[in-house]
């Protein structure tokens with residue numbers, strides 16, 4: 001199967017994430033079978049999906065008159081068989097409980113085509129565990145979205161460990177997600193919390209420590225993040241931020257400066273290791289920059305201009321400019 005062969009999608013679970021995924025898929029023109037845990041979830045699902053689409057229309061992404069046709073692409077059902085029997089891609093988005101996800105996968109293995117990709121929206125469970133008993137584990141991936149999936153492009157992809165997973169499935173899913181403008185990242189290891197939730201978790205831990213130690217208030221932390229690093233992180237990741245923070249010396253310069261000149265004194269061996277690390281990280285950032293289209297910034301000068309343009313747009317919305 002190729003990404004172009006994915007024509008119809010099953011979304012299993014009509015909660016916060018399932019409804020948002022559904023809005024995303026129908027916006028991009030894909031028919032969706034949406035599985036409901038109970039029949040009375042249908043009205044709430046319709047309302048939430050419609051709200052997501054209205055929000056996109058109000059903000060000029062498409063015309064409001066297109067929404068009724070998009071809404072017609074959803075088939076609501078409590079039958080798992082009806083949900084998965086004729087689809088090529090299954091975005092599982094039910095409650096975060098391992099045994100329940102495993103049971104659903106066992107049922108899906110009996111009801112869906114073995115070629116259909118099973119993509120779990122799980123936040124912290126391992127796809128290795130979810131797919132542990134599946135006879136079709138090669139079609140399984142962790143596919144972690146960021147709330148709300150219809151707006152946030154990131155999808156973090158993992159495969160079951162050992163010979164139970166298939167990198168080809170991950171690559172195919174990544175191509176499909178790219179087709180609908182998502183930004184997939186395939187992890188090299190199946191880890192709880194993927195990349196972004198681990199980073200977010202570390203931030204949360206420090207926030208808690210600052211509060212408990214009486215350093216600042218909740219409001220201070222929210223201001224510090226959204227009017228400080230958050231503005232930069234909305235435009236690029238931490239490594240490109242450091243690249244610009246290092247001026248002409250780039251990330252190598254700032255790494256050597258922060259650890260080398262401002263940190264504890266180092267012996268010759270430590271200095272050599274730092275130099276090696278700084279060279280390595282600069283090489284990685286250079287590779288990343290070379291891949292970027294020029295209009296998004298692919299050298300220090302164009303990257304700075306890109307950052308400034310985006311930050312100014314956000315600050316206008318905050319009425320800070």
Ligand SMILES: NC(=O)c1ccc[n+]([C@@H]2O[C@H](COP(=O)([O-])OP(=O)(O)OC[C@H]3O[C@@H](n4cnc5c(N)ncnc54)[C@H](O)[C@@H]3O)[C@@H](O)[C@H]2O)c1
Pocket residue numbers: 013014015016017018037038041092093094095096097100121122123124144145146147
């Ligand atoms: N909320 C987030 O910010 C977020 C972000 C990324 C990923 N996720 C992941 O997406 C998945 C869904 O999370 P959510 O936030 O949409 O949760 P939710 O509680 O909003 O929705 C869960 C859905 O599962 C259904 N459900 C409840 N009990 C069930 C059962 N016993 N069997 C089958 N279905 C049952 C509910 O009716 C509901 O439709 C989880 O795996 C979660 O980790 C959540």
